Amino acid sequence: MGIKTALPAAELGLYSLVLSGALAYAGRGLFEASQDGAHRKAFRESVRPGWEYIGRKMDVADFEWVMWFTSFRNVIIFALSGHVLFAKLCTMVAPQLRSWMYAVYGALAVVGTMGPWYLLLLLGHCVGLYVVSLFGQPWLCLGVGLASLASFKLDPLISWQSGFVTGTFDLQEVLFHGGCGFTVLRCTSFALESCAHPDRRYSLADLLKYNFYLPFFFFGPIMTFDRFHAQVSQVEPVRPEGELWRIRAQAGLSVVAILAVDVFFHFFYILTIPSDLKFVNRLPDSALAGLAYSNLVYDWVKAAVLFGVVNTVARLDHLDPPQPPKCITALYVFAETHFDRGINDWLCKYVYNYIGGEHSAVIPELGATIATFAITTLWLGPCDVVYLWSCLNCFGLNFELWVQKLAELEPLSQIETSLSEQMSRRVRAVFGAMNFWAIIMYNLVSLNSPEFTDLVAQRLLLSGFPQTTLAILFVTYCGVQLVKERERTLALEEEQKQDKEKLE
Numbered sequence: 275m276g277i278k279t280a281l282p283a284a285e286l287g288l289y290s291l292v293l294s295g296a297l298a299y300a301g302r303g304l305f306e307a308s309q310d311g312a313h314r315k316a317f318r319e320s321v322r323p324g325w326e327y328i329g330r331k332m333d334v335a336d337f338e339w340v341m342w343f344t345s346f347r348n349v350i351i352f353a354l355s356g357h358v359l360f361a362k363l364c365t366m367v368a369p370q371l372r373s374w375m376y377a378v379y380g381a382l383a384v385v386g387t388m389g390p391w392y393l394l395l396l397l398g399h400c401v402g403l404y405v406v407s408l409f410g411q412p413w414l415c416l417g418v419g420l421a422s423l424a425s426f427k428l429d430p431l432i433s434w435q436s437g438f439v440t441g442t443f444d445l446q447e448v449l450f451h452g453g454c455g456f457t458v459l460r461c462t463s464f465a466l467e468s469c470a471h472p473d474r475r476y477s478l479a480d481l482l483k484y485n486f487y488l489p490f491f492f493f494g495p496i497m498t499f500d501r502f503h504a505q506v507s508q509v510e511p512v513r514p515e516g517e518l519w520r521i522r523a524q525a526g527l528s529v530v531a532i533l534a535v536d537v538f539f540h541f542f543y544i545l546t547i548p549s550d551l552k553f554v555n556r557l558p559d560s561a562l563a564g565l566a567y568s569n570l571v572y573d574w575v576k577a578a579v580l581f582g583v584v585n586t587v588a589r590l591d592h593l594d595p596p597q598p599p600k601c602i603t604a605l606y607v608f609a610e611t612h613f614d615r616g617i618n619d620w621l622c623k624y625v626y627n628y629i630g631g632e633h634s635a636v637i638p639e640l641g642a643t644i645a646t647f648a649i650t651t652l653w654l655g656p657c658d659v660v661y662l663w664s665c666l667n668c669f670g671l672n673f674e675l676w677v678q679k680l681a682e683l684e685p686l687s688q689i690e691t692s693l694s695e696q697m698s699r700r701v702r703a704v705f706g707a708m709n710f711w712a713i714i715m716y717n718l719v720s721l722n723s724p725e726f727t728d729l730v731a732q733r734l735l736l737s738g739f740p741q742t743t744l745a746i747l748f749v750t751y752c753g754v755q756l757v758k759e760r761e762r763t764l765a766l767e768e769e770q771k772q773d774k775e776k777l778e
Contacts, residue, residue: 278762279695286759289752296560296749301542303561304568307553308333308543316550317543324540332536335545339576341445343532353383354587357488361591373483373506376591380486388449391438396457400485403458404478407465415469416624419462420652426454427655452492455653459620460485464499466624476503489587493580495596495616498623502593511592521589528582531575544568548726559733559742566730570602570714573721577613602713604757606706608670611713617653621646639675643668659720666716674709703758707750 311317312331324332334340342350357379364375385393399422406418425431439450464481468474476499484502485491505511539545544565548554557565578598588595596616605611612618627633630642647664654660681687690698711734718727735743 278765279699280762281696281699281755281759286756289755293749293752293756296752297564300560300564300567303558304542304544304547304564307547307557307561307565308541311543311547311550311553314550314553316553317546320546320549321543330540333539333543333546335543335549336576338445338448339535343536346445354489354583357383358587358590369511370509372591376488376506377483377486380488380491381482383488384453384486384491388439388446388453392450392453395435395438396453396485397482399454399457400461400481401478403461403465404481407468407476410469410472412466412469415462415465419458419465420649422461423455423458423652426451426458427652449492451655452494456491456494456496457485459496459617459653460499463496463620463624467499467503471500489584489591490595493584495581495584495614496620497593497595497616498620505593506591508592513592517589521586524582524589525586528579528586531579531582535572535575535579542568544572548722551725551729554726554729555733559738559746562730562733563742563746566714566718566727567602569722570717573613574599574602581615603753604760605713606710606754606757608667608674608709608713611667611717617650621649625649633675636672636675636679640672643671654720659724662724663716663720666719670709670712670716677705699758700755703751703754704747706754706758707747710750710754711746 312321320333320335321331322334324330357376360375360379361372364372381393384396403415403419403422406415409415426435435454436447436450439446461481464476464484468476480503481499483506484499487502487506490496547557547565548569554562554565578601581596581598585595585598596619599613599615599618600610626642626646628642629645630639633639633642647668651660651664654663681690690701693701715727715731718730733742734746
């Protein structure tokens with residue numbers, strides 16, 4: 275109720291004004307805190323010289339981001355540029371062989387980066403899951419796939435297998451776990467699709483073409499095998515009208531996002547500040563709330579940039595890859611919360627939707643979420659922080675359904691029915707604002723630290739109650755209403771588009 279209801283323009287304008295003012299005020303507090311802490315001893319390791327000509331240092335706490343755009347920047351550009359060049363030549367000369375070109379180039383890139391023994395290790399896992407797929411038993415394929423994934427997450431097997439990598443370099447561990455983890459998920463997808471479509475008779479060559487597609491190999495996103503195979507098997511793919519313009523626009527946005535993050539880290543040390551809890555405890559409540567929020571926004575930007583670059587290359591190859599995750603600012607329900615759309619699609623297809631069905635019954639939904647987060651825990655690597663993160667988000671997803679079921683019962687359903695559609699939208703936005711901060715807190719546990727999350731919760735919910743708590747909830751409520759308005763506008767545009775297509 276109230277989903278398609280518009281609010282008065284003056285009310286929405288007030289929400290925009292409140293939200294803009296609150297973000298500016300919190301940003302000012304974070305900027306001043308970054309200036310004050312730039313020379314602290316605790317910041318020396320992760321705040322390094324940056325733009326010295328204007329006296330600005332840079333937050334380098336995220337070593338992955340720093341490595342991507344400093345020492346490994348040229349390697350990444352060279353590898354992806356080579357892939358695009360050879361793919362274009364192959365498409366022009368022998369388009370029927372382009373899938374083989376992808377696999378051969380990807381395998382050579384893996385050998386050049388990680389060594390031949392690492393390639394043999396992955397080939398062993400590919401062959402093993404291919405053999406299992408021949409039995410045609412989905413439960414066996416999923417079980418062996420999870421066992422294969424566990425071998426890369428738990429000792430002593432992980433220590434033994436990591437010895438197959440030759441040489442040492444800064445991103446070696448990240449590339450090792452990324453390549454191995456995504457390989458197992460891809461092989462499991464292949465095995466499950468083979469069981470679901472025994473008449474198609476997929477071969478080991480199909481699996482190798484799928485797994486060693488370089489743009490997706492180390493960092494994803496993951497496409498399920500059925501989608502990848504259908505798209506890459508097109509002999510003469512045709513681009514939709516305006517596709518090249520959209521590809522250039524996406525590439526441009528990725529470059530702008532990279533530059534924006536670089537500028538941002540010279541003025542806001544959002545990754546370093548949480549490491550010094552004494553300093554954090556002196557921040558004003560508004561700056562602390564902004565710090566918690568900005569940590570999640572940065573993680574989304576990081577994923578969006580990574581997927582944006584990779585997806586640009588994939589779309590040049592005539593593929594339709596998973597889109598970047600939904601912005602954290604637009605999230606106020608757990609059901610839409612994910613930081614990797616590819617893995618989310620994989621889990622939904624093979625686990626969550628398979629067990630949960632329509633996701634309308636409490637018990638099947640509980641079983642589906644427990645199974646899904648158990649596999650997610652294995653994917654992330656079992657440890658205390660991941661256990662806590664999984665339990666919190668599993669609870670949040672189920673709690674949403676419980677509240678929904680409760681709202682459908684008397685007298686709550688009758689009360690909502692008696693409200694106008696605009697008032698119903700406002701009431702729902704209040705619960706959305708509370709849910710938004712639950713999403714932030716539950717994910718801050720793994721993205722930062724439990725200690726920082728505990729400090730934020732105590733300051734904003736306990737010692738800051740009621741003034742700080744209600745002020746932050748009101749600002750969040752304004753943001754949720756603006757997001758709902760955007761969703762309403764997009765839904766209306768989609769309806770008009772469909773009506774126009776019917777008339778034509």
